[in-house]
Amino acid sequence: MLLGLGKILIFPGFLFLTVYSLLFEYLDRKVYARLQNRMGPPWYQPLADFLKLIGKEVIIPAEANKTMFQVLPVISLSAVAAAFIYVPVLGKEAIASFEGDLIVVLYFLTIPTMCLFLAGWYSRGVYATVGSVRTLTQLFAYEVPLFMALLAPALIAKTWSVTGMTAFFAEHPLYILINIPALFVALVAAQGKLERVPFDTPEAETEIVAGPLVEYSGRLLAIFRITIDCELVMIASLVSAIFLPFMTGNIALDFVLYLVKTVAVLLFLALMRSVMARLRIEQMVNFCWKYLAPIAILQIVINLLVRGWLGL
Amino acid sequence: MTEYNRVVIPIGPQHPSLKEPACFTVTLEGEKIVDAVIGIGYNHRGIEKACESRYYTQIIYLLERVCGICSHTHTTAFCQGVEELAGVEIPRRAAFIRVLVAEIERLHSHLLWLGVAAHEIGFDTMFMYTWRDREAVLDILAELGGNRVNYSINTIGGVRRDIDDSLKQDILKMVDALEEQVKYYRELARSETTLAARLAGVGKLSREDALKYGAVGPVIRASGVDFDIRKVDPYAVYGEIPFKVVTDTHADVFGRTVVRVLEMLESIEIIRYCLENMPDGEITAKAPRRIPAGEVISRTEAPRGEDIHYIRSNGTEIPDRVRVRAPSEANWHAMKQMLLGQYLADVPITIAAIDPCFSCTDRAIAVNSGRETELMDWPRLRQYSVDWYKKRGIDVSSVKMPERRSYF
Numbered sequence: 001m002l003l004g005l006g007k008i009l010i011f012p013g014f015l016f017l018t019v020y021s022l023l024f025e026y027l028d029r030k031v032y033a034r035l036q037n038r039m040g041p042p043w044y045q046p047l048a049d050f051l052k053l054i055g056k057e058v059i060i061p062a063e064a065n066k067t068m069f070q071v072l073p074v075i076s077l078s079a080v081a082a083a084f085i086y087v088p089v090l091g092k093e094a095i096a097s098f099e100g101d102l103i104v105v106l107y108f109l110t111i112p113t114m115c116l117f118l119a120g121w122y123s124r125g126v127y128a129t130v131g132s133v134r135t136l137t138q139l140f141a142y143e144v145p146l147f148m149a150l151l152a153p154a155l156i157a158k159t160w161s162v163t164g165m166t167a168f169f170a171e172h173p174l175y176i177l178i179n180i181p182a183l184f185v186a187l188v189a190a191q192g193k194l195e196r197v198p199f200d201t202p203e204a205e206t207e208i209v210a211g212p213l214v215e216y217s218g219r220l221l222a223i224f225r226i227t228i229d230c231e232l233v234m235i236a237s238l239v240s241a242i243f244l245p246f247m248t249g250n251i252a253l254d255f256v257l258y259l260v261k262t263v264a265v266l267l268f269l270a271l272m273r274s275v276m277a278r279l280r281i282e283q284m285v286n287f288c289w290k291y292l293a294p295i296a297i298l299q300i301v302i303n304l305l306v307r308g309w310l311g312l
Numbered sequence: 313m314t315e316y317n318r319v320v321i322p323i324g325p326q327h328p329s330l331k332e333p334a335c336f337t338v339t340l341e342g343e344k345i346v347d348a349v350i351g352i353g354y355n356h357r358g359i360e361k362a363c364e365s366r367y368y369t370q371i372i373y374l375l376e377r378v379c380g381i382c383s384h385t386h387t388t389a390f391c392q393g394v395e396e397l398a399g400v401e402i403p404r405r406a407a408f409i410r411v412l413v414a415e416i417e418r419l420h421s422h423l424l425w426l427g428v429a430a431h432e433i434g435f436d437t438m439f440m441y442t443w444r445d446r447e448a449v450l451d452i453l454a455e456l457g458g459n460r461v462n463y464s465i466n467t468i469g470g471v472r473r474d475i476d477d478s479l480k481q482d483i484l485k486m487v488d489a490l491e492e493q494v495k496y497y498r499e500l501a502r503s504e505t506t507l508a509a510r511l512a513g514v515g516k517l518s519r520e521d522a523l524k525y526g527a528v529g530p531v532i533r534a535s536g537v538d539f540d541i542r543k544v545d546p547y548a549v550y551g552e553i554p555f556k557v558v559t560d561t562h563a564d565v566f567g568r569t570v571v572r573v574l575e576m577l578e579s580i581e582i583i584r585y586c587l588e589n590m591p592d593g594e595i596t597a598k599a600p601r602r603i604p605a606g607e608v609i610s611r612t613e614a615p616r617g618e619d620i621h622y623i624r625s626n627g628t629e630i631p632d633r634v635r636v637r638a639p640s641e642a643n644w645h646a647m648k649q650m651l652l653g654q655y656l657a658d659v660p661i662t663i664a665a666i667d668p669c670f671s672c673t674d675r676a677i678a679v680n681s682g683r684e685t686e687l688m689d690w691p692r693l694r695q696y697s698v699d700w701y702k703k704r705g706i707d708v709s710s711v712k713m714p715e716r717r718s719y720f
Contacts, residue, residue: 278434
């Protein structure tokens with residue numbers, strides 16, 4: 001019981017997630033900066049930003065719904081933290097797992113986006129409203145391809161549990177090659193989920209200032225910021241657990257491998273962020289439904305056929 | 313859609329996409345713009361009025377600061393006008409240096425614009441790259457005039473600083489390196505799909521509209537009109553320099569980007585020509601302190617378009633009237649046309665595409681729709697301000713304000 005609680009709260013659970021997410025933000029910013037021929041921040045910059053925000057005054061707009069305004073950041077952070085329990089970090093096993101936890105993880109990952117939408121909606125600002133409507137529009141565009149891309153490997157693994165999928169693909173690493181289109185779809189859709197360039201329309205700085213978060217300040221903003229960082233870690237972990245489950249069997253070595261895999265995913269996302277311009281919302285929706293969704297559907301068809309041929 | 317679905321969004325006066333205060337009130341239906349009101353006038357500095365109480369040489373200092381980016385072009389226009397009034401012929405070397413500095417300034421202005429435009433569409437990497445390259449240009453300008461933006465090259469009757477051999481080599485080196493980069497940006501504009509997706513078809517301004525609203529500079533040239541003061545009304549030594557006016561038929565933001573990028577390549581060629589063909593000799597001619605009475609209009613091609621200066625002299629050492637029509641002022645009128653029917657997401661880039669310079673443009677104009685308007689003369693304006701402060705408990709009536717033109 002105590003060990004389980006320790007796992008959930010400290011390692012490889014919540015505390016690890018937050019510390020790793022700060023490190024991730026640093027790496028993301030540093031790589032982004034180096035690609036742009038800049039110096040980039042020192043390693044402690046994300047932590048310094050976080051602490052500074054925590055110390056700042058919280059201003060709640062007079063017209064905002066006070067309860068919702070304060071509760072939403074906490075809900076979104078806890079949703080991400082809850083999702084992280086079901087993703088394997090140390091070895092093949094997650095902290096907890098059951099048949100069907102993939103669906104739960106995806107559900108938990110939708111909550112922060114919904115919170116972001118509600119946060120903008122309840123802030124009652126013009127920019128925040130436009131931003132939150134865009135958040136929701138974008139959600140409908142990337143969510144379906146993302147879900148399909150993550151469910152396609154499950155068809156081969158014949159399990160709906162992240163842990164189970166990791167275990168299956170670790171035993172049959174060659175099956176991963178079939179899932180490469182899905183990996184691509186997942187990474188691009190993840191960029192949309194994380195609202196990063198080219199899909200950062202909901203928070204487009206030059207158009208609507210900061211989108212849904214425009215009215216947020218102080219520690220509420222700090223919680224939202226760390227939520228977004230945690231989501232980044234979460235997505236990278238999920239993608240590496242499902243699509244890159246190469247294992248050695250040694251628990252320490254596997255942990256190092258986990259770090260390498262997640263950083264590789266991050267590097268890809270950072271590269272994508274630095275070589276593109278921001279798309280308009282309707283271009284984003286078009287792109288997701290015209291290209292990402294068909295590729296994901298194709299992947300599902302391929303996986304079903306493969307399953308039939310191989311008699312899995 | 314009904315009226316209820318309309319959202320009015322103020323972009324400005326304070327907004328991250330605006331570098332200076334201005335207020336664009338856009339009415340949206342969904343994400344589409346159905347109405348736009350352009351409000352400028354937050355940044356009026358009264359430079360024209362200040363010119364009426366200063367010597368001609370002091371005005372150069374003042375006009376240098378009309379714009380933070382195209383500072384050279386304003387002084388060129390002014391000095392040119394005054395020289396015409398005084399009948400002073402500037403030395404050829406000075407004319408070459410003026411052109412040289414103007415083209416280096418165009419490079420720095422266009423690079424700055426490219427970065428700003430990239431930032432507006434969320435392409436921060438390009439923003440960082442162009443501004444890195446711009447540093448090299450600014451370093452040259454600093455070497456040339458001692459300052460990065462206000463380099464004070466012009467004076468009435470010529471220029472104030474000469475270009476020696478080592479500086480010439482530095483400029484050539486900078487230009488060579490920059491040419492590579494600009495060619496790379498040209499390729500980037502042609503091949504990067506997200507860039508084209510965000511710029512093509514945005515801020516359309518047809519050739520007819522561009523002519524109707526009197527757009528200038530890269531805006532009108534991107535609509536297919538080859539209007540360039542350097543060719544239309546050659547000043548300094550532009551008449552003898554071979555260069556071509558860059559035009560484009562896209563008539564949108566993409567076209568304006570292409571025009572600016574290609575213009576940079578033309579500028580580089582002009583700089584090389586100037587350095588090679590610059591004659592030796594004096595850099596200033598003697599100009600009188602008192603400028604003969606008369607009036608003159610002087611035009612230059614600023615990086616943003618046609619810059620007009622009107623100067624009226626009454627035969628003293630202080631001008632009677634100086635009027636500055638910065639290029640942005642001409643481009644504002646077409647702005648609404650460009651915004652209508654666009655997406656909200658395209659507002660920043662559409663505004664940025666004319667490369668607006670708000671403070672050059674701002675005028676003190678009183679417009680009360682539906683009510684009578686009146687013009688105030690200087691003493692009445694003074695009385696108005698005294699009354700205004702008195703209402704708020706401050707008495708400024710004892711402050712001595714010398715009469716106009718009695719400063720000196």
